[in-house]
Each structure stands twice: as C-alpha cells, then as structure tokens.
Amino acid sequence: MELSRPISRPCIAAAFVLACLSTPAAPLQALDNGLARTPPMGWNSWNHFRCNGVNEAVVRAAADAMVASGMRDAGYRYVVLDDCWQAPARDADGRLQADPRRFPSGIEALADYVHARGLRFGLYAVPGSETCAMHWDRYPARGIGSFGHEAIDAATFAGWGVDYLKYDWCRADETEGLARPEAFAKMRDLLAATGRPIVYGISEYGHTRPWTWAAPIANLWRTTEDIRPTWESLMKIIDRQAALSPYSAPGAWNDPDMLQVGNRGLAENESRAHFSLWALLNAPLMAGNDLAGMDEATRRILTNREVIAVDQDWGGRQGERLRDDGEREVWAKPMSGGGVAVVLLNRGDAAADIAVGRAELGLPAAARCKARDLWHGRTRRLAATLRRRVAARDVAMLRIACSGAASSQSHRFRNDEVTDR
Template sequence: MATTDRPAKAGLAVTPPMGWNSWNRFRCYELNEDVVVQTADAMVASGMRDAGYDYLVVDDCWQAHRRDGSGRLQSHPRRFASGMAALGEEIHARGLKFGMYLAPGRKTCAMIYDRYHGEALGSFGHEQEDLETLAGWGVDYLKYDWCRANRGGTGLSEGEAFRRMAEAIGRSDRPMVYSISEYGRTKPWTWAPEVAHLWRTTGDIAANWRSVMRIADRQHALAPFAGPGGWNDPDMLEVGNAGLSGIESRSHFMMWAMLAAPLMAGNDLRTMDEPTRQVLTNPGVLAISQDPLGRQGSRTARHRSFDVWHRDLADGTAVGILNRTNRAITARVAGGWLTTARGTRLARLGEGARNAWTGRPAPDGELTFSAHEMHLFRVRAA
C-alpha cells in the first residue's frame, strides 16, 4: 500500500470521501450560489450529512471571467455575488465541508468543452496563489482537473502538474483533501498515492448502465493500489439521475461501495425522491463503503450471466453478485452457498450471512435477480 505522511495527506481521507459535487446535474451555466446553499440545506434535511456525506464541492464555472488586478481568481459577479468566502461560511454553518475546483493548465474544462468565456482561469503559473486564495476562503477539498493542461505551451506532464499543486497544499496551514483527475491516462494508481488522496481511474461517467459497467470493469486489478489515505476514483455517482432505473441506481451504489470508491452524489438533492434518498443513505451499504480496513473489492469470478465480487472487511467479507443481463434470473441459497438455478456455485456465504441492503439474514431458497440487479451480502468472520 503506497501512502505517505506528507503534510498534504496526513490524517485525511482515511475512509473514502463522501459528499456532493455540482457537475453531473448542474454542469456549468445552471450553477449559482442559491443552488449551492439550497443543496447544503438538502444535505442536512435529507439525512445525508448525518449519514457521512460531509463535502459539498463546487465544480467548474464558479469563476469570474478574469483574474483581478493582483492575478487572483474571483467568483462570478452575478452567479456568486456574495463571494466564495461567504459561501464557505454558509456551508460550514451547516456542519459541512467546502470543496472547490481548479485546473492545472491555462484553461478549465468548461472553457474547452462548454464555451465558458475566460482568460487564464487555469492555475498554470498561479499554483501557490490559487491555493492560498482557496485556503483563505475556507476550502477543505480541492478537485484538480487535467483539462488538456499540456496545451498552450505549458509543457506540463500529468505527474508534474499534480505534484506542483500537492506541494502548494503541503506548504499551506489549511488541511485539504486533494482529488486529482487525469482520467486514468497515465495509470495514476502507480504514482498518485504519493501525491493525492484520490485519483480518477477512467473517463467521465454518464447516467446510463453501459457507462456504469464500462467503468466498473476497468477497476479490476486496481485494488492493491488503494487504501486509507488514497483511493481509486471511478468518478462521481449518477444515482438518481435520469437514465438509470431505480434498480440500476442501487446496483451502481453497491458496486461503488464494493470498490471502496469515493461517494460523491451528483443528483439534484433539492428534488430528490424518497427511493433515491434511501439508496444514498442505506446504512448497510454505507458500512461496507466506509469499512475501516480500507480494502478495495475485486471481481473474483464470472459465471455467464453473473459477476462475483468480494471485499475484505474488518470483521469479515462483503460478497456482491451482479446480474449483468437484461433479463431476470433466478439463483438459489442453500447449504451456505449461493448457486445458479442449475446448481453452479457462485459464492460461499456460510452461516449468518446478511443481506447488506435489508439487514436481514440471507434467505434459504430461491433468490430472484432483476435485470442489472446486484445482491450484496455481509459475511462475518468465523
């Protein structure tokens, strides 16, 4: 396990960070301070804060189109008229932590992909002052997004770019969780554990089952690189967003818990329905996500229609069985084993296994898997 006691990392993200990020739902031009404050209120009212979601991360497009006369970033004068320090105070007053977005090149991603007007909003050549600006605003979490940072004559490489900001964080008196995003281009799991608390392993997620499964499949064999203080990040949650069914949202959430992935909700919490709230706050699944041993799960077997996942826990094992197909399938639980309907053994549950979602003992007999459904069990150590 590659971890470090550098000041930028010490004592932070000992379990996978949990929170909410604005990008998946609000992207660029719908983002404003009212949305953020209302979301903070919703995190409290929904029980998400008390369930462990404590980071509220304001993603790209919070910036004014130009730096001030001293070269410092400013908040957008209309959409964030109260300023980011005031916004941070609102977030902290609700018992939450404040996260913000920067990019290491000359441009942010929204400047490239969303036609967000601006000049020199990236942190290239401004790393220390940008970090100091955020620290002065009370920021607790930094998302640092590659966004073609090697363009525009910077000459940056991924490792160099993300280490520069890590050094700036290390010089600051304000602790910050450091999340880096270069989409798995340079196998960051091999070098980022010495730099950041979490590192993206894939391209962006989308709110559809194909995207969720594509990303989950790419986490295979990455488990040895994650642990307390440093986590593989398969991107933010799409739970509750249009494009995923209720069952698919639940399976997505369970899979991210098995992966010891950061849990960053990306839906509109202000209008969240009760089934979505129940998924995001399910205590049994969250207990697996936040297990103190900090071991990432792995896919251990494939049996035609089923994928089998295991994750070591401090007091036992989590076992996840996923129906990858577009049709319902029946399995069986008997004699401490989960088998296919024809008797092929999928996973040993032993005695006393419990369904992580319901908290009830694993039943003997038939077990139906709807299309794209995962069943998750917690198996106590003997």
C-alpha cells in the same frame, strides 16, 4: 487506456479466496496529510448542473438538503462546487474571483454557509490555463487555470476556507506541455504550505495509470473517463476497476468518478446497483444529483447506512471481481471485523439466478455464518451456497459474518433469521 475485462482472477482457487482478499497488497506510500482515511463522501455540482446550471442558490440548497435529507447524519460531509464558478478573468493582483452574477456573495461567504451547517466546502481548479468548461462548454473566460498562479491560488483557496480541492487535468499537456505527476505534485506541496487541511483529489481520467504513481501525491485519483447516467457507462467503468484492488489504501483511493444515482437516465434498480458497486470498491461517494429535488427512492439509496458502512470499512483491500459468468458476476470485499461483503451483479436485461459457494468465498465449511441482505434488511443463516434471484440490471448485496475462533466477527445481526438455501 482500456483495461481488458478479465474472465478469471488468480485469487479464485477454492478455499483460498478469502485469504487472498484479506491479504493487503504491498503498502502504498499514501499522501501524508492525515486526511481521507476513509473514502470521502459528499456532493458535487457537475453531474446534474454542469456549467450553466450552477449558482450560489444551487450550492446553498444542496447544503441545506444534505442536512434535511439525513445525508449528513449518514456520513456525507463535502459540498463541492465544480467548474464555472470563476469570473471571466483574474483581478489586478492575479487572484481568482467568483462570477459576480451567479455568485454575488463570493466564495468565502459560500464556504461559511456550508460550514455553518456542519459540512465542509470543496472547489474546482486545473493545473493548466483553461478549465474543461472553457474547452468543452465554451465557458467565456481567460487565464482562470492555475498555470503560473499555483501559489496564489493555493493561498486563496485556504483563505476562503476550502476543505477539498478537485484538480482536473483538462488538456494541460496540450495547452501548456505539462507532465501529470509533476504538475499535480506542485499543487500538493503548495496546499501543504498553507497549513490548512485540504483533501486533494486529482483527475486525469486514468490515461497514465495514476493508481501506479499518484498515492504519494493525492488522496484520490480518477481511474476513468467521465461517468454518464447510463447502464452502459456504469458497466464500462466497473470493468476498468476489476484489476485495481491492490492500488488502494486509507488516504489513497481509486476514484471511478462521481455518483449518478437519481439522475435522469438511470432507473431505480440501476442506481441501486451503481451505489452497491461503488461501496464495495471503497470508492469516494460523491452524489451528483439535485439533492434539493430528489425523490424518496433516491434518498433511500444514498442514505442506506449498511451499504455506506461497507464503503467506509477498510478490510485491507478494496472489493474485486471473483467470478465473471458473462451477464452474471460475483464481487467480494473483506471486512475489517472478519467476514466478507458480497455483490451479486446481474448485468443482463432479464432476471437471473446467481449463486456462490462458501468455498469460493473462503468461508469455513463448519462455521455458523449469517448473510445480511443490505437492501431488504433481512438476515439468513448461510448454507453451503449463497443463492439469489437478481432482477435485471440490479444487484443483491450481502454482508456475511461467521462465528467461531477461525473468524472473529464484529457485525451484529437482527433476530429475523431464516435459513438460506
């Protein structure tokens, strides 16, 4: 289902913007497992390695690189092994097995390797009888989906030390006639019964508006079809998020899919815009590149702690689009300590000036405000208008804080201020 791209939003009436942004929607009934109180951060094997490129060495190298690159220290925790880890069939007792050629040490040993590096381990499964790779990548297996084996699979995952489960729909309505809420809830209950804390992410690609029903079932739910490493894919996904800000809360996150930052097909500026927008949306930050082989530009994007802090901060509402001027857009998100994070997005193929006034952001006219540029590390005193020249297919991302009784702030700025014009 496609969400239309709104040209205006009901919250953009002059000085009422920040009040609207800061007012939480009706509280969601989030899954009561005490997990994912901030959006999960980690790495998933699928976007870069897909099915045929993943193996035990790849996952170990990703865990090692997550530590060596500084990603772990920046907040990344989960190393998630996606589809194609399974042996072609279950064992005689109906248990899943690791593919003996590509995962000779087994999944439990792989989880131990990840845990030994201060990280957490995630795995992939499906509610039907066939995984997505069986259908789309012709993965040679039979009966490795959880259908009819849900209880034994949940117990197996817990026994192996799994900390995160990605449960992917993969046509289970067509192959087994399953209904999404019931099938996903069944695994939720069985995971809880194991007694092991396991973050639970579900994926049905936004087909049945899961943001309206999935909060009590899962910690996160996909809102879109699979992401691709193209600017067109990123913009299509962003348009689908514009109306979803009320459907998000600690422990219950909209998931616009894994990151493509650093993968072939995206330029550095496009990757920077991608990461900024996902952070403003409180999206799970699951890297999808080759961590062991990433270049320094990619590492800098993925480990920008000031941008990550926006993603991990819950101000009562995820970011949303305030203004759409065609190729130029303004997105904003309230911050828990007061103030607002802002992304000025240039979707076009030429540099453009983008401006937003204090009144549109709901900032007090007389307050002393500062705007911190999160990519260039500069702080400026904010005048009546925030204005930036934004390169093609790029963003300016800023965090604005104001002093005074009307707006208490917790963010501290460096002493490198100039006046914004």
